[in-house]
Amino acid sequence: MKGVAPGRRTVIRILTAAAIAAAVLLPQILQRYQQYHLIHVAGLIAIYVLLALGLNVIIGYTGILNLGYAAFYGIGAYTAALLAIHFKISFWLLLPISGLAAAAAGALIGMTTLRLRGDYIAIVTLGFVEIVRLGLNNLDFLTNGPKGLPGIDQTILVPQLTLAGRSLKLDNDISYYYFILLLVLAAIFVLLRLHNSRVGRSWVAIREDESAAEIMGVNTTAMKIQAFATGTFFAGVAGCVYTHWVGFITPELFTFWESVLLVVMIVLGGMGSTAGVLLGALLIVGIPEVLRDVLQQFSGGGASSMKSFYDNLILARMLIFGVIMMVIVIFRPQGIVPPKRPRVSEKKSGSEPAPDGGV
Amino acid sequence: MENKLLETENLTIHFGGVRAVENVSFSVGEKEIVALIGPNGAGKTTVFNLLTGVYQPLSGAIRFKGERVENRKPNTITRMGIARTFQNLRLFQNMTVAENVMVGYTCRMRGGMLVAILRTGPFKKLEAAAEEKAHEWLSFVGLSARANELARNLAYGEQRRLEIARAMATGPNLLLLDEPTAGMNPAESESIMELIRGIRDLGAAVLLIEHDMRVVMGISGRIIVLDYGEKIAEGRPEEIQKNERVIEAYLGKKAAKG
Amino acid sequence: MLFQQLINGLTLGSIYALIALGYTLVYGILLLINFAHSEIFMMGAYFGVFSLMIFEKLHIFQGAPFMLVACALAASMICTGLLGVIVEFAAYRPLRNAPRLAPLISAIGVSIFLQNFMMIVVSPESKTFPDTIPLHVYKLGGTASISSLQVIIIVVSVALMAALHLFIKYTKMGKAMRATSQDAETAKLMGINVNMVISLTFFIGAALGGAAGVLNGMYYGSVKYNMGFIPGIKAFTAAVLGGIGDVRGAMIGGFVLGILESLGAGYVSSAYKDVFAFVILILVLVFRPQGLLGRKISNKV
Helix, strand or coil: CCCCCHHHHHHHHHHHHHHHHHHHHHHHHHHHCCCHHHHHHHHHHHHHHHHHHHHHHHHHHCCCCCCCHHHHHHHHHHHHHHHHHHHCCCHHHHHHHHHHHHHHHHHHHHHHCCCECHHHHHHHHHHHHHHHHHHHHHCHHHHCHHHCEECCCCCCCCCEEEECCEEEECCCHHHHHHHHHHHHHHHHHHHHHHHCCHHHHHHHHHHHCHHHHHHCCCCHHHHHHHHHHHHHHHHHHHHHHHHHHHCEECHHHCCHHHHHHHHHHHHHHCCCCHHHHHHHHHHHHHHHHHHHHHHHHHCCCCCCHHHHHHHHHHHHHHHHHHHHHHHHHHHCCCCCCCCCCCCCCCCCCCCCCCCCCCC | CCCEEEEEEEEEEEECCEEEEEEEEEEEECCCEEEEECCCCCCHHHHHHHHCCCCCCCEEEEEECCEECCCCCHHHHHHHCEEECCCCCCCCCCCEHHHHHHHHHHHHCCCCHHHHHHCCHHHHHHHHHHHHHHHHHHHHHCCHHHCCCEHHHCCHHHHHHHHHHHHHHCCCCEEEEECCCCCCCHHHHHHHHHHHHHHHHCCCEEEEECCCHHHHHHHCCEEEEEECCEEEEEECHHHHHHCHHHHHHHHHHHHHHC | CHHHHHHHHHHHHHHHHHHHHHHHHHHHHHCCCCCCHHHHHHHHHHHHHHHHHHHHHHCCCCCCHHHHHHHHHHHHHHHHHHHHHHHHHHHHHHHCCCCCHHHHHHHHHHHHHHHHHHHHHCCCCCEECCCCCCCCEEECCCCCEEEHHHHHHHHHHHHHHHHHHHHHHHCHHHHHHHHHHHCHHHHHHCCCCHHHHHHHHHHHHHHHHHHHHHHHHHHHCEECCCCCHHHHHHHHHHHHHHCCCCHHHHHHHHHHHHHHHHHHHHHCCHHHHHHHHHHHHHHHHHHCCCCCCCCCCECCC
16 A cells, blocks of 8 residues: 555555455344345355456456456366366365466467457457357266256365364355455455556556557566466456355356456446455445345245336346446446556655666 | 667568668667658658567668667567657556656566565565656656656646656667657757757667757757658768758758748 | 258358448448447347238238338348447447447447347247248259248348448448548548448448348247347357458358358257357467458557
């Protein structure tokens, strides 16, 4: 946070602390009021936050419209599931393995699209997510096709970690929620550090003007591949966690529409803005789910006008998202929470510049 | 004559049959200020694009500090020590002024993602150095007070200065300026000329494309004239002013107008 | 079998070619991939169904199947054409000077909106395309045959393409389109109303897409809100294959892709027929982005 003006810095710190506190206390509160479904929803939102943070590296920082992000989520999920089922590999090993598998696929797609202009990259990634979906559907011997992969045996393979005498056991929604929250915080920490360094500056410079960045000495080839790999790594990790948590995956979880949902979160929240991405995921995943829960309780779970109102609403969800994408891009392209650029200290330099870069 | 910093030999490139640059040979010495002039479409910016690796020459050679430049990527050439500005401003509009300059310094920094995440000691030192560089070059071009503004919020003349600061932060031995005073009033042009002399005094050579003859005659030690992609003259300002072919191709039109 | 697959491929290819023309015309002028075009195609199919239903209610053209099809086709083309103009006006025009990502995102927004609009307002289920042309199957020697539907699809597509070709080549507006596609700035200076040309381009492109939608609906006998996605990508592949921005290329690309797909489905595996198109798309973009006979699209200065 070194760069932000002093007054703002306090505000941001307070807000950050409040957000973390709220996130930590949330399951306890929900448990007290017996909103078990909402605990599950909170975990899902956290997964989407993790995904959106990763995609934000590619779209928000580097300015590459990747429409196939769900494919990398799927690669992570299937890698984890297959290795767990067939080789009984531990969750803690699978976490980085899935991340790296997705990152490798990401780097590969990054390399193939290097020479292409933005809209073509969008099409290639769109094609990729369809290929992955069709592949998962048709490679029955490996993926069990459209029926999906059931069964990471929950009773045998409960991820468990003992640290300093306390054991972290992932066996219910609450424990997974906390674990994913931890991953989200780690991701934010890592991404902010990257963003506020030569790596992040190079990414953003590519977004702003790729050929000018290259001529200013940025190795755009390497940096674009790195952005792809970094962004997709988080998708792989999220896929691994999701598989172990829910224990059942099908190809239909990793479609183009899933990717579009993530793009909407980023566009709505603010491309390149961490706070914006958090908010975007919260709004896009949270509102429909919470609404469903609330409406169901009001209507006593039965068939009532409230329920049909909700059914129509959930049907209209994507329609509304479509409108949001258009409206935001036209009227507020920076999103709800525009990204803030890191500031440098205000001091004046005393020394004379020397033309040779010095290193 | 001084040591040759940059040397081109029969540089040629064609675009779909158009001879954009044809057999152009010239050199730039160390700490020299050389102007590249010629009517619109003479191939000046194309020469810059060839020198910075944006285009590859059809034939001919470019040597910089004795090393071949062709078939290298632009970022490598920048690292070798050639920096440039653009005729149409190409700043990173949504980054701060200081960040723009720091991107220029990026090519002098080492360390990838891992050190950036771990914030190792050497990494912190380099980042601090980048910030220091930004301050130095911003104060050099007179933009210190605006370090934390977004680049797009700068006035036109300030954006031109920022482009120079960004290019200088790459640590060049040769700076290519593409119409640095375009669209400026005489007072602003004068201050850019001061800036260019300052850059020379710091030890870098400057090759500039310029239309404003006061600027060209005022600061360049040598002038190279292109017309239809070919070099038609080269010499000291006084010589160029008297050169028949140049007057015919270029100054002639201006003289006729006045 | 080979001959039969060629006939099937030709039919598919003419539909792809019609859609591909929409991508390529818009790209030629705005350098923009119209992501909403696949939904225009879908809307065209629905407009076809609606107009046939209306004709039936009004008892017009009944018993004159060719007249019926021609009028449904014309009605659908006008509606999709206007829709295309509206889409350009609402989603692209405000973003002409925005960063490149912006129109892409709003186009995807339009696409999602149209699909879900049709799903909610009409039905999430597929709808039967009314029978119009009596189905005849003509034997073509050996085991190959061609149906009356296939003949109509191929004939209509070729006629529309010929009309487009003549329009672009010989009319004043066609010349204005070509000029704008060469250099919009200069065209403007020469007194061409560029906004008008852009609207016209969207109208023509969308109308051709709409016609393809109707033909596609007739061929498969049903329409559905999400029917545009796959043919849309395939037609885009066709446009890229022929060199995007190139009208002739889009036609050739469409036929080539249709035939390749039919052969692939016939000889390799029909489960992977959609994968072929995507793989071709990626291979072409990576190794020959300028297409078989088109202009460069790489990102260099």
